[in-house]
Every structure is written in C-alpha cells, then in structure tokens.
Amino acid sequence: MANSGEPSSSLSFTSSSHLSNGSANHNMCSSHGSDPGPNLEVISLSKLSSCLEQLLVDSDVDFSDAEILVEGTAVGVHRCILASRSKFFHELFKRDKGSSSEKEGKLKYCMSDLLPYGKVGYEAFQIFLGYLYTGKLKPSPMEVSTCVDNSCVHDACRPAINFAVELLYASSIFQIPELVSLFQRRLLNFVGKALVEDVIPILTVAFHCQLSQLVAQCVDRVARSDLDNISIEKELPLELAGKVKPIRRNCLQDVENENNASVVDDPVHQKRITRIHKALDSDDVELVKLLLTESDVTLDEANALHYAVAYCDPKVVSEVLSLGLADVNLRNSRGYTVLHIAAMRKEPSIIVSLLTKGACASDLTFDGQSAVSICRRLTRPKDYHAKTEQGKETNKDRICIDVLEREMRRNPMAGDPSMSSHTMADDLHMKLLYLENRVAFARLFFPSEAKLAMDIAHAQTTSEFAGLTASKGSNGNLREVDLNETPLVQNKRLLSRMEALMKTVEMGRRYFPHCSEVLDKFMEDDLPDLFYLEKGTHEEQRIKRARFMELKDDVQKAFNKDKAEFTRTGIASSSSSSTLRESVHNKVRKL
Known part of the structure; x- marks a missing residue:
C-alpha cells in the first residue's frame, strides 16, 4: 500500500508513444554528440498537470461548476475535466445539462447517490480526483491508510486494505480502467498477507466490480481458511458464499482421505x-x-x-x-x-x-x-x-x-469497588442522595464517559431520585411523589435506582481511579458548601467560587494522572477536558 514515504505513481497523461518518440529523438541527438535539451512535450505535460492541480488545491479562487458531497464535505469539481476523463461523469453531466438545477447554480451531487453499494471516503476521492486532474497518483495519506498499532508495518492491516478497496471501487464505478488494473494488483498482493477476515472486503468489492482474477484468489483463500461457515454466510453475498462452500467441502474431503478418517456432522x-x-x-x-x-x-x-x-x-x-x-x-x-x-x-x-x-x-x-x-x-x-x-x-x-x-x-487486586464513604448513612434516601449528587458531578466533568457508564448500568431506565433536594426548592418540587405508590413498590423502585447508580460509580472507579478519588474527597468535604453556589453573602459566594475553581484544577490534575498510565492519552479525550472548562466557566459566570 502506498504511504507518505512512497514516490508518486508513474501513471500519467503521457502516452507510451510519446515517451518512445522522445527517447528516439534523444538517442538520435546523442549519437551526433549534441545536447538535445529538455523534451518539450514532457515539459508541457508536466506544466499542464501542475496547472490543473491548482484548480484542486487553490482555495483562494473557486472556478468549480459542480459539487459532490463526500462524508459531509462539499468537494468542488469541474465538469469539463471529469467528463473528458471519465465516461461515467460524461454521461452524468450530459443527462443533467440544461436541467433546472443547473440554471439555479452549481450542480450538486451526493457521493452515496452515485454509488450502487459500498462507500468511497473523502480522502480516497481526493486521491482519485487528483489523478483525473493531473494524471499522477499521489501517495495514500497515512492518517487513513495505516492503523494505530505501533508494531504494525501497515502492509496488510485493515485500514490499508479498506483504503485500497475504496480506490478500486471509485476507479471501477467511475470507469477509469488503468486505475482498476493498478489497484487490483495492489489488492492481489494483500490477499496472501492479510488475516482472512480482512480478505472479506477485498472479495466483496472484487465481486461487485466483476474482477474475476481477484475474486478467484480471494475465494480460494477464504475456502481454505479456518473462518467458520456462519461468518461466511453472514458477511458474504449469497452468490459468493455459494462459490466458497464447494471448495471448502473438497478441501475437507482431501483432509479426510489423507487421515483415513471422516468428520461426523450431526x-x-x-x-x-x-x-x-x-x-x-x-x-x-x-x-x-x-x-x-x-x-x-x-x-x-x-x-x-x-x-x-x-x-x-x-x-x-x-x-x-x-x-x-x-x-x-x-x-x-x-x-x-x-x-x-x-x-x-x-x-x-x-x-x-x-x-x-x-x-x-x-x-x-x-x-x-x-x-x-x-x-x-x-x-x-x-x-x-x-x-x-x-x-x-x-x-x-x-x-x-x-x-x-x-x-x-488495571490492578485486579485493587480495592473493593463497592461504595465505602463514611459519610453515607444507612438510610436508603441518604445513600440515593449521595449517589445522585456524585453521578451528577461526574456527568459535569466527563459527559461522554459518564453517559457510557450510565448506559452500561442501565441507569437511564430508572427514575431519578429528587429526594431531599426537592424539599429545598422554593416551590417544594414533588415530581417524585406518587400518592398511589405503595411503600413496597417505592422501595423496589428506589433500590433499582441505587443499584444502577452504584454500578455507574463502579465504572468510574474502575476506569478513572484518580478522578474518582478527587470526587470522593469533594463529596465528603465540600459538597454541603458548594452544592448551592448562589446561596450566602457576596463574600461567601466568592469563597465558594474560588473553591470550585480549585476543584476544577484538582480534577484536571487527576485527569492527567489517569492519562499518564497510558502510552497515549487515556479513556477521557481532550474534548472532555474542554467540556469541563466550558461547564465550570458557565457555572461560575452565572453566579
């Protein structure tokens, strides 16, 4: 697979006849001992290629007359270039010429509407467009054609395969035969190296693009592999699965004959x-x-x-x-x-x-x-x-x-994940109030990760406990009170909520140990004072605001400790810390 370290492909506008004529002229001049100078035709084609490339890369001036939406991004294209290079686009633009859409402005297309199946990503389409405009095939971008496994050489990992599959698919659908041939050869090289499950997308695209050589090699690889029949039936089109099974049966029969034994299938x-x-x-x-x-x-x-x-x-x-x-x-x-x-x-x-x-x-x-x-x-x-x-x-x-x-x-012998704070009273309502407040602050600091933990714990399916906080509201919020609810039913509902919240906190303790320690200390020492930031005198509010900002710094430091345990950043992404800063800023600004 090409990467950023590879030279550009030799594919170009220049024909073999042009090259042979140039070579002949060069040899003739050399035989007479004179310097022929640069080949004018090669220089002209190279200059033309560079000029056309500017139409794609120069964002200051846009001369495009159509747009293709790819993965949410509008890509400006020039119909005259695409139509002259691709029979597919020639027919497409010819059909829409003079339409009401053309009169209203640029013609707009969506990539998914142009493809009968599968997908072509933004980066793959940019590489494809670059070839149509310049006649040169650029190296594949590392960020989409390699994986994040540092030990991988990226010669047959799934992103490398997927990117080549997208380029082959685009070349086939948009009818650029020389690129189809190039990427078919590239994928043929992958088939023998890749894991068998990674051969599936190669086989699928080869089947849809009607590339018999690539199909045959992939079918043989899958049939002779240890991939189970269920995976073959679930992940391959019915026709392909039908091609794999006879070969697999023959392989099994050969093994049975060699071992003089039969496999009994009930x-x-x-x-x-x-x-x-x-x-x-x-x-x-x-x-x-x-x-x-x-x-x-x-x-x-x-x-x-x-x-x-x-x-x-x-x-x-x-x-x-x-x-x-x-x-x-x-x-x-x-x-x-x-x-x-x-x-x-x-x-x-x-x-x-x-x-x-x-x-x-x-x-x-x-x-x-x-x-x-x-x-x-x-x-x-x-x-x-x-x-x-x-x-x-x-x-x-x-x-x-x-x-x-x-x-x-994670240390499998780490402390008991069950709740152990000495501030938690035995009373069910007090436990629930503690858990509701603790999860609420976790959601403030880590919204995405807290949501994942709550989903795993099915906390969203249980009703939130207003409890003691409701009585502190100016209007005496009674939304949690159901006069028809018996004590037994109420206890069952509250216990279900408590179990879900405890599981949510357990997830946080398991994957955010340092941050959990900061939250534990906050819940024990500062919650009564900071929970109502708008209460108290102006001086008391200033002190609370300062302490809340200190808490934000403590959580950020704990965040960094958790991330330091990874070779890269940890479970909380940079977006979470950004969300944290914004949330705290907005909260304090309202005081």
Whole structure:
C-alpha cells in the first residue's frame, strides 16, 4: 500500500508513444554528440498537470461548476475535466445539462447517490480526483491508510486494505480502467498477507466490480481458511458464499482421505444451534431460553455469546450475559474469545459489559493478538485522534482502545469497588442522595464517559431520585411523589435506582481511579458548601467560587494522572477536558 514515504505513481497523461518518440529523438541527438535539451512535450505535460492541480488545491479562487458531497464535505469539481476523463461523469453531466438545477447554480451531487453499494471516503476521492486532474497518483495519506498499532508495518492491516478497496471501487464505478488494473494488483498482493477476515472486503468489492482474477484468489483463500461457515454466510453475498462452500467441502474431503478418517456432522445438533442463532437475530432472548430447555444444546456449544457480540444489538448481548449460562472467556474454533470478537466490532458498551462480567483482556489469540491489539489494528489515526465536538459522543474507536488499555493496566487486586464513604448513612434516601449528587458531578466533568457508564448500568431506565433536594426548592418540587405508590413498590423502585447508580460509580472507579478519588474527597468535604453556589453573602459566594475553581484544577490534575498510565492519552479525550472548562466557566459566570 502506498504511504507518505512512497514516490508518486508513474501513471500519467503521457502516452507510451510519446515517451518512445522522445527517447528516439534523444538517442538520435546523442549519437551526433549534441545536447538535445529538455523534451518539450514532457515539459508541457508536466506544466499542464501542475496547472490543473491548482484548480484542486487553490482555495483562494473557486472556478468549480459542480459539487459532490463526500462524508459531509462539499468537494468542488469541474465538469469539463471529469467528463473528458471519465465516461461515467460524461454521461452524468450530459443527462443533467440544461436541467433546472443547473440554471439555479452549481450542480450538486451526493457521493452515496452515485454509488450502487459500498462507500468511497473523502480522502480516497481526493486521491482519485487528483489523478483525473493531473494524471499522477499521489501517495495514500497515512492518517487513513495505516492503523494505530505501533508494531504494525501497515502492509496488510485493515485500514490499508479498506483504503485500497475504496480506490478500486471509485476507479471501477467511475470507469477509469488503468486505475482498476493498478489497484487490483495492489489488492492481489494483500490477499496472501492479510488475516482472512480482512480478505472479506477485498472479495466483496472484487465481486461487485466483476474482477474475476481477484475474486478467484480471494475465494480460494477464504475456502481454505479456518473462518467458520456462519461468518461466511453472514458477511458474504449469497452468490459468493455459494462459490466458497464447494471448495471448502473438497478441501475437507482431501483432509479426510489423507487421515483415513471422516468428520461426523450431526445435522440435528446443527439445526438446534441454527435456531438459537435465529432467535438471537430476532432479539428474542426468551425464545433462546426456551430452546435451551427443549434441547441438550448449551449456549457455549452454540457459541451464542460470540454470535450475539458479532451480529446482535448491544441490548441483546446484555440480556444473554444476564442469563449467566455462557462462559465469557470461551474460545471459538479459531481461538478467539468473546472479547476478541467484541474488539473487532468496536462497540464500547459491549466491551465494557464483557469486562464487567469477567472477560479477560490479556487473553491472546492463537497468533498472539490481544483484544486491544486487534482494536488498534482496525483503527485509523484519523479516527483515533479525532476531536469530539462539544455535546456529541466521544469517538467510539478511541473509547474502545482506551477502555481495553485501562483494563490491561488495571490492578485486579485493587480495592473493593463497592461504595465505602463514611459519610453515607444507612438510610436508603441518604445513600440515593449521595449517589445522585456524585453521578451528577461526574456527568459535569466527563459527559461522554459518564453517559457510557450510565448506559452500561442501565441507569437511564430508572427514575431519578429528587429526594431531599426537592424539599429545598422554593416551590417544594414533588415530581417524585406518587400518592398511589405503595411503600413496597417505592422501595423496589428506589433500590433499582441505587443499584444502577452504584454500578455507574463502579465504572468510574474502575476506569478513572484518580478522578474518582478527587470526587470522593469533594463529596465528603465540600459538597454541603458548594452544592448551592448562589446561596450566602457576596463574600461567601466568592469563597465558594474560588473553591470550585480549585476543584476544577484538582480534577484536571487527576485527569492527567489517569492519562499518564497510558502510552497515549487515556479513556477521557481532550474534548472532555474542554467540556469541563466550558461547564465550570458557565457555572461560575452565572453566579
């Protein structure tokens, strides 16, 4: 795969005939002993290429007459250039010429509307456009064609493959045959090096682009691999899965003949496993429980947890875990634990759910990969280092890696995660008030991470406890009071809320130990004074404001301690610290 250290491709506008003529002239002049000087045609083409490139890179003057929206960014293009270089764009612009859209201004297109399937990202389209304009193929940007695994040479990691797949797809759909040939050769080189699961996107794009050589090589690689049949059926088009299975059966038959033995496959047993998987596909965990009672198949025999983590909604995964019938550290036939599969999916809530149920982050695959190394190998620098806008969720790729790294470094013998503050009274209402306040401050300081912890704990599904704070309001807020609620029902509701909040705090203690210590001290020493910043005399409010700013500094220092335990920054992203500063600033400004 090309990267920033590679030279530009030799593909250019210059034809072979032009080059041969130039060479011939050069040889003729050399034979007479005279200096022929620079080849005028080569100089002209090079200058033309540079001038056309300025149309793409010069942002001061925009002469584009159409726009293509790619991943939310409008890319200005010049129809005359694209139409002359690509039959696809020639037909597209010819069809829209004279339309009402053209009369209103620039023609506007959305990349997803131009593609019958798959996607082409912004960076890949820029590389493709650069070739159309200049005849030269630029190196692939490192931030989208490499992964964040420092030990990876990036010769066949998933981002490198995905970027080449996008370029091949764009070249095929937009009908640039010389680029199709180039990227097909590049992907052919990947097939033998890549992990078999990373061959799937290559095979898929080769199938849609009707590249028979690439399809044949990928099919053979997948058929002879240890990839399970379920993955083949779920992740490949039906026609491709049909090509893989006969080859796989023949390979299995050859192995049986060599070993003079036969593999007995129980069709009844397999049918029961399939029913469990279909029940999971339908999000029907109750049906799964029924199927388990009606047969001798267990969740582990069906690899049901692996299946749910790979293909089902996170809520279904949580419900399967709550059954307590599956081994969370079970390995499948390929040696992958459930956490390894979760790392491939990169869904933070699933990863955290597995870790809280005892999944071991240090377990390695047969080829020596941990869950965090799997996750890193799948993540682009662009995604890992992306800044999160205020009020939006933290980048999932980063959270997954940071959570797994934290777990790898976490001391398994650390203190009891249960609540132990001596300020907590035995009274249920006082415990709830303490927890509500503690979680509220955690949400102020770490909004995205606190939301993730609350989602894992299902805290959002329980009603917030106003309790003693309600009576302190000027209007005596009674929104939590239900006169028809019996004491038994009320206690059940409050206990459910307390359990969810305690689990939320446990998540914070587990992944933000230093920050949790600061919050603990704040809750014990300062909460009664700082909870009502607007109360008291002007001098008292000034002192409270100063102490609140000190708290902000303490939390920031604790934040840095937590991050220092990582080789890179820790679970809390830079956006969280920005949110912290803004929140505190806004709070103090209102005083």
